[in-house]
Amino acid sequence: MAQTDTPPRSDRRARRRQETIEEILDIAEDVMTEEGVNGLSLAEVARRLGVQPPSIYKYFPSLMAIYDSLFLRGQLEHLDVMRQAMAGAECGLGALTAGLEASGRWALANRAIAQLMFWRPVPSFAPSAEAFAPSVEMVALQRAAMAEAVCAGQLGPEADSDEAICLVSTLLVGVLSQSMANEPDLEWGQGRFTPTFPKLMKLLVAAYPRPASGSKSGSDVR
Secondary structure, three states: OOOOOOOOHHHHHHHHHHHHHHHHHHHHHHHHHHHOHHHOOHHHHHHHHOOOHHHHOOOOOOHHHHHHHHHHHHHHHHHHHHHHHHHOOOOOHHHHHHHHHHHHHHHHHOHHHHHHHHHOOOOOOOOOHHHHHHHHHHHHHHHHHHHHHHHOOOOOHHHOOHHHHHHHHHHHHHHHHHHHHHOOOOOOOOOOOHHHHHHHHHHHHHHOOOOOOOOOOHHHOO
16 A cells, blocks of 8 residues: 555644644734733634634633633743743853843733733733743743852852842833833833843842852851
């Protein structure tokens, strides 16, 4: 019997289904960008897709499921952007700063998804554990860079902490919030707010100063 390279019908069906899912998510992101994150509706997604609203339920059981898939897709893309930026930078503070700046650039280029991920503008939505998992990896990347900064003597030992991660997040989200609210059409590095981020990172050094030369940490005291 002759062999053919034609994919099995089940594979073609699965591929078409995944393509439709991605198209639905693309449309949903467009709607959120134009109408606000809370402006997303199954009816509008169906209208733009050219189908009746019940057809969407073949792919997503609810509007919250679409939000969840958008959250997951955004988190995975954001994590990859941060990881690549940090891999190409000097260890410690260099990698942390590179990752955060890449995060900021990504957020301003993907404002609707970033709002869904970091500002939670839909009160009734909470991400699933699967959708939230990349965010846990993102924090672990930042925490590893903090630990490297401590080992390199760039920061004091208290910087290797959950508190320091919260401080870093507050600095970045504060800059992004001001930028989005007051300069919504500008990219990272433009305007009044995002260019201040390198100076704000110096606050991290001030908050967790390196031990004075010759001093002993608590673990060295006998």
